[in-house]
Amino acid sequence: MTVTKLAADKASLNLRIKGYDLDMINALRRFCLVEVPVLAIDDVVILENSSLMYDEVLAHRLGLIPIVTPHKYLEGGEDGVQVMLVLDARAGTVTRTIYSGELVSAEDREVKPASAEIPIAELAPGQSIKLEAYAKLGRGKVHAKWQATSKAVAKPTPVVTIKNASTAKREQLEGICPVHILASKDSKLVVTNPLECTYCMECEKLDPDSISIKESKDDYIFSLESVGSVDAEDILMAGVDIMMKDFKDLHSRVDVI
């Protein structure tokens, strides 16, 4: 059983996992998607809103803004923990757009919108918005705004085999591949990066005698993409921890019987 990192940064993570069943990887995928607790605005008290946007629409937009969730909330936080954020915006003599960067928290400086450039509303001269927003810790299974990931996918590692490298359809095959992983070099067909294959099967359809695409067993590429509230690697670790906790809980319950 091996796990290798293919690519990783704050926003995304790509792993190649060998030797685990799909069931196991799918469980991990679902835990990352739906069980990792993050902060999202859940209650909004609107003190003043003379903008063109209805209160409900405004509150909905606020809910969808990803909020940076510090480690302490991930580890010890219980669902329902809340942090207050405040928005107090006014347009002077010209129309202006208010952005998520104006949403600030006095209680906890680390809690802030993951991106400061999301437009919340447009204010015409003389209009103003004043509100209190309560960010609560929650899980993706309750509402999509609490999802830490925008993508959690496992695909079997593609095995691209070239049976006849000097096929006459080289050029055509090179052109037909949507992810450009086929190339003709020194009048031979080569695969540049088989991991990128999306299983569209166009190449096999065009020339089944010289190329074949197969899914490998017990060898998967697992990719995660963070929404910005928690770093991708932390989402994976939190997902594993929560999965373990749930299994231990089940174990102790079975023990009692």
Next chain:
Amino acid sequence: MLVPVRCFSCGSVIGDKYEKFRDLVQGGMKEDEALDKLEIKRYCCRRMVLSNFNVMDQLIPYAESVYRLKLQQEED
């Protein structure tokens, strides 16, 4: 209304990318190149930015004229 905060299908944030996209396209860049530059990869997110129409731009002039009217009344 304004640009949606998130992609309807996958949930990734696209609200902060629309204005950059609009500026790039107004600067003469092709739409597909602008989307690639902003690293909007999936077609669900690409259609969100590509097909957005800002209704707010059409409503704001009314609110602006209300403000001007108010100023005028105060002067009178």
